[in-house]
Amino acid sequence: MLDMKTIRAEPEAARRAVELKGGDVDVGELLALDEERRGLLVRVEELKARRNAESKRIAERKKAGEDAAEAVAAMKAVGEEIKGLDAREAEIEAAISERLLRIPNVPDATVPVGATEDDNREERRWGEPADASFERRDHRALGEALGLLDLQAGARTSGTGFYFLRGAGARLERALIAFMLDLHVGEHGYEEVSSPYLVRPHCCLGTGQLPKFGDDMYAVERDDLYLIPTAEVPLTNLFREQRLTVDALPIHVTGHSPCFRREAGSHGKDTSGLQRLHQFHKVELVKLTHPDRSMEALETLTLEAETVLQRLELHYRVVTLCTGDLGFASAKTYDIEVWAPAAGRFLEVSSCSNFLDFQARRADIRFRDADKKLRYVHTLNGSGLALPRLMIALLETHQQPDGSIRIPEALRPHFGADSIGG
RNA sequence: GGAGAGGUGGCUGAGUGGCUUAAAGCGCCUGAUUGCUAAUCAGGUGAGUCGUGAUUAGCGGCUCCCCGGGUUCGAAUCCCGGCCUCUCCGCCA
Numbered sequence: 388m389l390d391m392k393t394i395r396a397e398p399e400a401a402r403r404a405v406e407l408k409g410g411d412v413d414v415g416e417l418l419a420l421d422e423e424r425r426g427l428l429v430r431v432e433e434l435k436a437r438r439n440a441e442s443k444r445i446a447e448r449k450k451a452g453e454d455a456a457e458a459v460a461a462m463k464a465v466g467e468e469i470k471g472l473d474a475r476e477a478e479i480e481a482a483i484s485e486r487l488l489r490i491p492n493v494p495d496a497t498v499p500v501g502a503t504e505d506d507n508r509e510e511r512r513w514g515e516p517a518d519a520s521f522e523r524r525d526h527r528a529l530g531e532a533l534g535l536l537d538l539q540a541g542a543r544t545s546g547t548g549f550y551f552l553r554g555a556g557a558r559l560e561r562a563l564i565a566f567m568l569d570l571h572v573g574e575h576g577y578e579e580v581s582s583p584y585l586v587r588p589h590c591c592l593g594t595g596q597l598p599k600f601g602d603d604m605y606a607v608e609r610d611d612l613y614l615i616p617t618a619e620v621p622l623t624n625l626f627r628e629q630r631l632t633v634d635a636l637p638i639h640v641t642g643h644s645p646c647f648r649r650e651a652g653s654h655g656k657d658t659s660g661l662q663r664l665h666q667f668h669k670v671e672l673v674k675l676t677h678p679d680r681s682m683e684a685l686e687t688l689t690l691e692a693e694t695v696l697q698r699l700e701l702h703y704r705v706v707t708l709c710t711g712d713l714g715f716a717s718a719k720t721y722d723i724e725v726w727a728p729a730a731g732r733f734l735e736v737s738s739c740s741n742f743l744d745f746q747a748r749r750a751d752i753r754f755r756d757a758d759k760k761l762r763y764v765h766t767l768n769g770s771g772l773a774l775p776r777l778m779i780a781l782l783e784t785h786q787q788p789d790g791s792i793r794i795p796e797a798l799r800p801h802f803g804a805d806s807i808g809g
Numbered sequence: 810g811g812a813g814a815g816g817u818g819g820c821u822g823a824g825u826g827g828c829u830u831a832a833a834g835c836g837c838c839u840g841a842u843u844g845c846u847a848a849u850c851a852g853g854u855g856a857g858u859c860g861u862g863a864u865u866a867g868c869g870g871c872u873c874c875c876c877g878g879g880u881u882c883g884a885a886u887c888c889c890g891g892c893c894u895c896u897c898c899g900c901c902a
Contacts, residue, residue, distance in 0.1 A: 428859050432871040439871090442883040446827040455882080462882040630819060755819080759838080760865090761856075 388487045388749050391421055400493045407500065407710035408491040417486045424479045431472040438465050488598055492745040494710045495682075495719040501709030508709070510721065513693065514702035517728040521788045525729035526779040527660040529786055530556060533808045538660065548650065548658075548665035550775075555807045559781075560668060560774055562801035564643045567670040567695055567771055569801070575691045577641040577672065582621035584644055585612040590624040593750030595716030595742075605647045614647035618671035619768045624750055626675060626764075631754035636764065637684060638675040641771065643668065661775035662734065668774040674767040675752065678744065681765035682719075685741040689721045692737045692771045698797035701780050702726035704733060718743045723772070725780040734776040739769030 394401045395418065402414045441462050448455045499508045517523065530536030535556025541549035552560055571577040591597040591613055596604060605614040615621060622640050631638070646669050657663060672691060676684045689705065696703045708720040717740035724733035744763035747753070753761045785793040791809035794802050 425859065428871080432859065435872085436870055438882075442827075445882055450827085459882045466882070632819090758865095759854085 388745060389490055389493070390748065391483065391487065394418070394487075394490075395421060401490055404491050404493040407494060408713060408715065409711070410489065410491050412486050412490050414490075417483065417490075420479055420483050420486075424476060424483065427472060427476045427479065431469060431476060434465055434469050434472070438462055438469065441465075485598075488592070488749075491715045492718050492742065494713055495741070497707075498713060498719055499707060499709045502711040504709075504712050506709035507706040507712055507722070510705045510707055512702070512704040513697060514700070514726075516702050516726050517784045523729045523783055523786060524790075525660070526727075526782045529782045529790075529792070530660075532790060533792070535559070535782075535807070536661070546665070548663070550661060550664065555804075556778075559778060559802060559807070562798055562803075563774060563777060563781075564668060564670060566698075566798050566801045568641060568643060570695060570698070571641040571670070571672060571691065571771055574694075575639070577639040580622060580625065580640045580642040582618060582625070582642050582644060584615050584621075584647075585610075586615055586620055586624065587612060590620055590627070590750075593627055594620050594623050594746050595714075595749065596620065599715060602651050603649055605649060615644060616648050617646050617669065617768075617770075618642045618644035619673060622671055622673040623746060623752075623766055623768065626752045627750040629752055630761070631675070631752070631764065633677065633754055633756055636675060636677050636754060637680065640673050641670060643670045645669075646773075661779050662730075664775055670771045670774075672739075672769045672771040675747075675764045676767065677754075677756075678762065678765050681741050681743060681767060684765075685719060685721070685739060685767055688767055688769050689723065689737075689739040692723055692739055692769050695772050695777075696723070696725055696736075698795070699777075699781060700795045701777075701784055703736075708738075714738070714740060716740075716742050716745050718745070721769075725777065727776075727780050727783050729783045730779070734779060736772040736776045736780070737770035740767060742766045742768075 389401060389404075394414070398414055398418060401417075404410065405412055405414060441458060445455045445458050445462070448458070499506060501507070524532070527536070527538070533556075534554055535552060537551040537553060540551045541547075544551075568579055572579050585607065588597060588611065591601075591604065596613075596616060604616050606612070607614065621644075622642055625640065626638070645666055647666050648664075650663060650665060661667075672688055674684050674688060693703070693705065703723055703725045706722050706724065708714075708717075708722060713720055720738055720740040722735050723737040723739070725736045726732075727734050743765050746766045747763040750766075752764050752766070754764050756762050781795075782792055785795065787793055787806075787809070789809070792807040793809075794805050794807065799805050
């Protein structure tokens with residue numbers, strides 16, 4: 388969340404964030420509430436100062452054996468007045484924080500202004516689209532022909548949006564997860580973390596899924612837990628309420644988890660096959676950095692995610708999300724989109740974001756800087772990468788004219804073979 | 810699920826209504842001293858917020874001892890409710 392002091396000093400930034408990201412908070416009203424609260428504070432704190440001083444005098448007088456009944460009665464009245472003002476102040480404060488939690492993060496100055504994904508800015512492309520020397524089958528046809536994928540069975544057990552992988556399909560998923568984790572741990576210096584998949588509500592508040600996006604998550608109401616929509620939630624909250632030392636930064640953690648998403652309201656759009664699912668696997672990258680270094684950390688984070696695609700010999704591009712497409716908590720986001728030859732389009736496999744101190748403020752993650760001051764860290768995360776769409780691209784790109792799938796060199800040690808169906 | 814114990818600053822840990830302005834220790838910072846990455850001594854060292862002020866200073870107030878209520882002139886301390894942690898038992902992959 389944004390700091391009330393910052394909003395007070397620069398209300399235009401908050402207004403801009405609300406407007407560009409389609410928020411529903413009235414910043415003017417928020418400022419008025421803040422004004423009222425501060426006025427109230429001045430009054431009530433003055434009363435409390437009087438009460439404190441007078442109570443001390445009462446204690447002294449009682450010790451000296453003097454009568455203090457009159458002062459006690461007067462302070463009783465002051466106490467009542469304080470109670471009333473305190474209650475009013477608490478009400479206003481609750482109204483303020485409710486609004487603060489719903490104000491989105493301010494887009495970074497380098498983020499293109501725009502409404503939809505059409506306004507995103509392409510930064511670069513890597514590799515070439517697969518050659519068109521033969522008719523490419525899509526991942527559904529390939530998955531069916533090779534016995535890798537069973538969507539009908541997923542629908543029967545759990546509904547649409549769930550899938551079974553079988554045989555080499557399941558093995559491919561496992562190999563990709565292991566490959567990515569080994570890459571990030573071995574070459575990019577991340578600590579591997581295995582985390583809970585169910586979390587308490589305050590964790591979702593910390594990373595920004597709550598209060599605005601509760602409908603997007605599966606809730607286990609009986610136990611007041613949410614199924615994680617991404618490992619970002621536990622991996623970031625691993626550090627909640629921590630006081631880190633400056634030399635502990637940057638912190639790099641990676642982990643694999645299933646991700647659960649209700650995808651409410653997104654039916655019918657690009658949902659074919661493995662494109663959009665209620666449950667999928669993902670390897671996540673999370674960084675905590677010094678505030679001065681988060682923007683450069685976003686660049687390396689994105690490159691680290693890109694490395695996965697390069698090693699897997701997959702064509703991709705990187706785009707900067709425009710203001711309207713930018714997530715609630717993010718100040719700047721790069722999407723990595725992999726080319727799916729049969730689908731004939733780029734599929735998002737990673738979203739790399741810098742949240743600045745937006746999440747750190749909510750989750751209360753601070754560090755002691757060189758000057759001994761406590762400051763909020765900056766948090767970043769990115770997929771490294773999401774499995775189903777990665778598998779779509781891999782199957783469709785590396786299919787051979789004979790119907791088999793070539794396993795890219797880098798993946799073979801983990802997969803244990805150089806092709807599927809070859 | 811049952812029984813018990815407990816939640817106090819960066820950490821350990823005292824504190825059963827006003828002498829707490831939270832002891833002491835550790836850690837950290839500054840200085841002194843000793844001819845050498847150590848020892849000793851002295852001093853300092855929490856967070857949030859409001860006001861004032863101001864090149865991020867300084868000064869003053871208020872709040873904060875898990876959270877929320879209550880009692881009281883006054884609560885870390887007493888009462889009620891909740892959350893969490895630990896130990897043992899039970900159950901269990």
